[in-house]
Amino acid sequence: xxxxxxLHVDGDERPLTLDTRVTLLDALRDRLSVTAPKKGCDHGQCxxxxxxxxxxxxxxxxTFAVAQDGAEVVTAAGLASYDGEPxxxxxxxxxxxxxxxxxxxxxxxxxxIGMLAEAASxxxxxxxxxxxxxxxxxxxxGGPGAPGGPDGARRTTAPVVLxxxxxxxxxxxxxxRCGAYVNILAALRDHGATGVTA
Amino acid sequence: xxxxxxxxxxxxALPRVDGxxxxxxxxxxxxxxxxxxxxxxxxxxxxxxxADIARGRVDAIxxxxxxxxxxxxxxxxxxxxxxxxxxxxxxLAVLQSDRVAFRGQFIGAxxxxxxxTARHAAALVSVDYxxxxxxxxxxxxxxxxxxxxxxxxxxETDTDEGxxxxxxxxxxxxxxxxxxxxxxxxxxxxxxxxxxxWHTSDDEAPDDEASAGSVAGASPEAPVRLTLYASTQGxxxxxxxxxxxxxxxxxxxRVVSPHVGGGFGSKGMPHAHDVLAALCAxxxxxxxxxxxxxxxxxxxxxxxxxxxxxxxxxxxxxxGRLDAVAHEVVERTSTVKExxxxxxxxxxxxxxxxxxxxxxxxxxxxxxxxSWMRAxxxxxxxxxxxxxxxxxxxxxxxxxxxxxxxNDPSADPETGKPWSGRHLVRCLxxxxxxxGWQHRNPAPGARxxxxxxxxxxxxASTYPYYAPQGSRARVRYDGEGHWNVAIGAAxxxxxxxxxxxxxxADALECPAASVTVELGDTRLPMATVAGGxxxxxxxxxxxxxxxxxxxxxxxERPQPGAEAHGGAEAHPDTKRFAVHSxxxxxxxxxxxADTGEIRVPRLLGVFSVGRIxxxxxxxSQFIGGMTMGLSMxxxxxxxxxxxxxxxxxxxxxxxxxxTHADALGxxxxxxxEDDPHTNPMGARGIGEIxxxxxxxxxxxxxxxxxxxxxxDLPITPDKLLH
Ligand code: FES
Ligand code: FES
Numbered sequence: 001x002x003x004x005x006x007l008h009v010d011g012d013e014r015p016l017t018l019d020t021r022v023t024l025l026d027a028l029r030d031r032l033s034v035t036a037p038k039k040g041c042d043h044g045q046c047x048x049x050x051x052x053x054x055x056x057x058x059x060x061x062x063t064f065a066v067a068q069d070g071a072e073v074v075t076a077a078g079l080a081s082y083d084g085e086p087x088x089x090x091x092x093x094x095x096x097x098x099x100x101x102x103x104x105x106x107x108x109x110x111x112x113i114g115m116l117a118e119a120a121s122x123x124x125x126x127x128x129x130x131x132x133x134x135x136x137x138x139x140x141x142g143g144p145g146a147p148g149g150p151d152g153a154r155r156t157t158a159p160v161v162l163x164x165x166x167x168x169x170x171x172x173x174x175x176x177r178c179g180a181y182v183n184i185l186a187a188l189r190d191h192g193a194t195g196v197t198a
Numbered sequence: 199x200x201x202x203x204x205x206x207x208x209x210x211a212l213p214r215v216d217g218x219x220x221x222x223x224x225x226x227x228x229x230x231x232x233x234x235x236x237x238x239x240x241x242x243x244x245x246x247x248x249a250d251i252a253r254g255r256v257d258a259i260x261x262x263x264x265x266x267x268x269x270x271x272x273x274x275x276x277x278x279x280x281x282x283x284x285x286x287x288x289x290l291a292v293l294q295s296d297r298v299a300f301r302g303q304f305i306g307a308x309x310x311x312x313x314x315t316a317r318h319a320a321a322l323v324s325v326d327y328x329x330x331x332x333x334x335x336x337x338x339x340x341x342x343x344x345x346x347x348x349x350x351x352x353x354e355t356d357t358d359e360g361x362x363x364x365x366x367x368x369x370x371x372x373x374x375x376x377x378x379x380x381x382x383x384x385x386x387x388x389x390x391x392x393x394x395x396w397h398t399s400d401d402e403a404p405d406d407e408a409s410a411g412s413v414a415g416a417s418p419e420a421p422v423r424l425t426l427y428a429s430t431q432g433x434x435x436x437x438x439x440x441x442x443x444x445x446x447x448x449x450x451x452r453v454v455s456p457h458v459g460g461g462f463g464s465k466g467m468p469h470a471h472d473v474l475a476a477l478c479a480x481x482x483x484x485x486x487x488x489x490x491x492x493x494x495x496x497x498x499x500x501x502x503x504x505x506x507x508x509x510x511x512x513x514x515x516x517x518g519r520l521d522a523v524a525h526e527v528v529e530r531t532s533t534v535k536e537x538x539x540x541x542x543x544x545x546x547x548x549x550x551x552x553x554x555x556x557x558x559x560x561x562x563x564x565x566x567x568x569s570w571m572r573a574x575x576x577x578x579x580x581x582x583x584x585x586x587x588x589x590x591x592x593x594x595x596x597x598x599x600x601x602x603x604x605n606d607p608s609a610d611p612e613t614g615k616p617w618s619g620r621h622l623v624r625c626l627x628x629x630x631x632x633x634g635w636q637h638r639n640p641a642p643g644a645r646x647x648x649x650x651x652x653x654x655x656x657x658a659s660t661y662p663y664y665a666p667q668g669s670r671a672r673v674r675y676d677g678e679g680h681w682n683v684a685i686g687a688a689x690x691x692x693x694x695x696x697x698x699x700x701x702x703a704d705a706l707e708c709p710a711a712s713v714t715v716e717l718g719d720t721r722l723p724m725a726t727v728a729g730g731x732x733x734x735x736x737x738x739x740x741x742x743x744x745x746x747x748x749x750x751x752x753x754e755r756p757q758p759g760a761e762a763h764g765g766a767e768a769h770p771d772t773k774r775f776a777v778h779s780x781x782x783x784x785x786x787x788x789x790x791a792d793t794g795e796i797r798v799p800r801l802l803g804v805f806s807v808g809r810i811x812x813x814x815x816x817x818s819q820f821i822g823g824m825t826m827g828l829s830m831x832x833x834x835x836x837x838x839x840x841x842x843x844x845x846x847x848x849x850x851x852x853x854x855x856x857t858h859a860d861a862l863g864x865x866x867x868x869x870x871e872d873d874p875h876t877n878p879m880g881a882r883g884i885g886e887i888x889x890x891x892x893x894x895x896x897x898x899x900x901x902x903x904x905x906x907x908x909x910d911l912p913i914t915p916d917k918l919l920h
Binding site: 019029033035036037041045046048075077080086093097100106167171174176181183184185 | 213214216217218219220221222223224225226227229230234243312313314315318385386387388389457458459460462490492493690691692693814815817818819821822823824825826849850851855856857858859861862864
C-alpha cells in the first residue's frame with residue numbers, strides 16, 4: 001500500500017509517495033538520497049540512524065515514514081549554519097578527532113545535539129543523582145522515549161549538569177566500533193562547558 | 199626522509215583530512231554509491247535467501263509465489279544463477295551447487311524494485327532440504343583435529359626446540375593451564391554492502407572521462423564491464439580475486455571504495471555477498487543492484503574469529519627465568535575454506551627459553567568461514583600467554599613487571615636475529631610510572647573500597663611488522679602549488695588518507711595543505727590491502743618512491759600536468775632484523791563484591807611502534823584498539839547453538855560490544871622513536887597492537903582484585919560468583 005506524505009528534511013520540503021512499510025531511515029536514504037543518517041543495524045540497537053525529528057533525537061530505523069507526515073527532520077547534513085559554518089558540535093568532533101571511520105558519526109552528532117537539549121530542559125538519565133535517589137531507575141536513559149522525555153513525568157526542574165558520567169550514559173545508545181568514545185566525550189565535555197545547545 | 203629546514207608534516211597533529219565530510223555525513227560509503235547523476239535509472243534491491251540448515255543439500259526450492267509478487271524482477275537460485283568461471287574458492291562459489299556447508303549460507307536471492315518488496319518476496323520462497331548431521335562444536339580432543347600446512351598468513355604450523363616435557367618436569371616454578379576464547383565477530387559499524395552494475399555496451403560507466411589516462415597501461419575499454427562499489431579494505435584485492443571468477447580481465451572490473459565504515463579484518467578479502475551482488479547484476483544488465491548485508495546476516499557471511507582452546511605451559515627456575523614455554527592451540531575452520539589463525543605465533547618471539555614448543559590444530563566444522571579479525575593470532579594468543587605469565591609471577595612470588603624484565607630476550611628467540619628495536623621493558627617502565635603501579639597491592643583481594651574490590655593488572659603486547667610489496671602510486675603536479683597523489687589504497691577509519699598526505703608533503707617538500715590524496719578505486723595504481731597494520735608502511739614507502747620518481751623525472755620546477763609513478767623496494771634490513779612492535783597494557787578494575795559487575799575505570803597503554811606520523815590519528819587508533827580489547831575482555835561472545843548451527847545472539851542486542859558507558863579512562867602513550875630498519879618513515883604500524891594484551895591486563899587486574907583467575911573470555915559476572 002502506498003501513501004502520500006511530505007517530509008521537511010534539512011529545511012527542504014520533500015513530498016513523496018511511498019510504500020507504508022518504508023521506515024523513515026529508508027525513506028531518507030533510498031527515496032530522497034539523504035544519506036547522512038546511516039544504517040548500522042535497522043533494529044534500534046546502534047544509533048547510526050539518529051536524526052532530529054521535530055527537534056528530538058530519534059532512531060529513524062524504528063519509525064515508519066508514513067507516521068511522520070509533515071514532520072521536520074534534521075540530519076547531520078542539515079546542521080551547518082546558513083553561511084556553511086559547521087555546527088559547534090561538529091566542530092568539537094573535528095577538534096577532538098571524535099571519529100575514525102565516520103560511519104557512526106552523523107548519528108553521534110545528532111544524538112549529542114538532542115542530548116544537550118534534553119539535559120538543558122532538565123530531563124534526567126540513569127546517571128542523574130536525584131533520579132537514583134528517588135529509586136526511579138527503570139532502565140538506561142538517554143535514548144529517545146527514555147524516562148524523562150518531553151512527555152515523561154520525572155523531569156527535574158533545573159538543567160542537568162553534564163558531568164562525564166551523564167554524557168557517557170546519555171550517549172550510550174550510539175555505538176562506535178572504532179572506539180572513539182573517549183574523544184566523543186572530550187568533544188561533548190568542551191561543548192557542555194560552553195553551554196551551547198542546538 | 200629528507201629533512202630540510204622546513205617543519206616536517208610527519209609528526210604534526212594534522213586534523214583528519216576527511217573529517218569535515220564525515221561529520222556532515224557527506225562521505226559516501228558503498229550503499230550510497232553511485233553518486234547522484236549516474237545514468238542507470240532506479241536501483242534494484244537484493245534480499246538474499248539463506249540456508250536454515252547447517253549441512254546438507256537444497257532438494258527443492260519453490261520460487262513461484264515470490265516471482266508472482268509485483269515488483270520482483272528475478273529470483274536467483276543455484277539453478278538459475280550464472281556459472282562462475284572459477285569455483286576454486288568455495289566461500290565465493292556462490293549459488294554454484296546445491297550443497298549447504300553452514301547455516302546462513304546463501305542459497306538464493308530476490309531482486310525487486312524496492313527493498314521492502316525484495317524482503318517480503320524472499321519470505322515467500324520455500325525450500326526443502328536433504329539435511330545431514332552437522333557438527334559445529336569445537337572440542338579440545340575433537341576427533342577431526344589436523345595440522346594445517348601453515349598458519350595465517352604463511353607461518354610454520356608447529357615449532358619444537360629442546361624437550362619441553364622434560365624441562366617442565368624439572369621446573370621449580372610452573373604454570374600449566376588452558377585458556378579459551380569464544381567465537382567473536384568483527385562487527386564494523388558499516389554493514390558489508392556491494393552495489394554492482396553489469397554494464398551493457400551502450401551505458402557509460404561514470405567518471406570514464408575523468409579518469410581516462412590515469413591508469414598506466416590500461417587496455418582499451420572492453421565490451422563487458424562490471425563495476426562494484428564495495429565496502430572493502432582493498433579494492434585491488436577484490437578485483438584480483440573476483441575478475442577471473444567472472445571470466446573478466448582486470449580492466450573489465452572496477453572496484454570503488456572511497457570511504458569504508460570500519461572493517462577490522464572482515465573487509466580484508468571479498469566475501470560471498472560481493473559475488474552474489476555481481477551475479478544479481480548480471481541478471482539485470484545495465485541496472486544498479488544494491489545488496490546490503492544486514493547486521494544479522496553478517497554473523498554468518500562476513501567472517502569471524504575462531505574460538506580457541508589454548509594450553510600454555512611455562513616452566514621457570516626460582517628466580518622466574520623461563521626454561522620451558524609451550525603454547526598448544528586448538529581452533530576451528532570451516533569445511534568450505536581453511537583459515538588457520540596464527541594464535542601461538544606471538545609466543546615464539548615474546549620470551550626466550552631453551553625448551554619451546556608451539557602447535558596449531560584445526561577442526562573443520564560445519565560453521566561459517568572464519569577469517570581475519572583485528573590482530574588475528576596475537577589478540578587471542580597473547581591473551582593466553584600474558585595471563586599465564588601473570589600466573590607464573592604469582593607462583594614465583596615476583597612482581598609481574600619484574601618477571602617480564604627478567605625474561606626479555608636480547609635477540610629474537612625464534613630466528614636469532616637482532617631486534618630492530620625491542621623496547622618492551624621501557625614501555626613497562628614508563629607505563630608503571632604513568633599508571634601508578636607502585637600502588638598495587640600484590641596480595642589478591644586485599645583492596646576493598648565500599649562494595650568494590652579494586653585491582654591492578656599488567657600485560658605485554660606485541661605485533662609483527664608486515665610490509666607487503668607491490669603497491670604503486672602516482673604523483674601529479676596540478677599547477678599553482680597543488681599536488682595530487684593517487685594510490686588504490688583504503689581508509690577504513692585508520693587515517694591513512696591523512697597520514698599519506700603528510701608523508702607525500704614531506705617527500706615532495708611542500709606543505710600538507712597543497713597535497714590531495716585519492717584512494718579507494720582500482721582505477722588508481724595498485725595497492726595492497728589495509729591489513730596487518732601495514733598500510734602506512736607499505737603505502738607510505740610507495741608514495742615516497744613515487745615522489746622521488748617525480749622529482750627525478752621533472753625536477754624542482756615541473757609543468758602542470760606532469761606526473762610520475764613509483765613503487766618501493768622492500769627495506770633490506772627487514773631481512774636482517776626481527777621487526778616487531780611492543781607495548782605495555784595496564785588496567786584498573788573495580789568488581790562489585792555482591793554482583794560481580796566489572797568496571798574498568800582506567801586502561802593505560804604505552805607503545806613502541808616506530809615513528810608516529812600523526813599523533814592525533816595514532817592516538818585514536820590506539821584507544822580504539824584498547825576499547826575493542828576492553829570489549830573482548832568483558833562482552834564479546836558469539837553463541838553458536840550446536841543443535842542448529844546458528845549464532846543465536848546475532849545482533850547488537852545479543853552480541854554486546856563496548857558502549858560509551860563502558861569506556862572510562864583510556865589513555866595511550868608512545869615512545870618517541872624512529873625505526874631505521876623499516877621504511878623511509880621509520881614507522882612500524884599501529885592499527886592492531888592496541889587490542890593485543892588488553893584483555894590479559896584486565897583478567898590479571900580482576901585476579902588482583904578478587905583472587906579469582908578467569909581463563910575463559912569474556913569475563914562475565916557469573917564467572918566471579920561462586
Ligand atoms: S540503524 Fe537504527 S539504531 Fe541501528
Ligand atoms: S567512527 Fe567508526 S564506528 Fe564510530
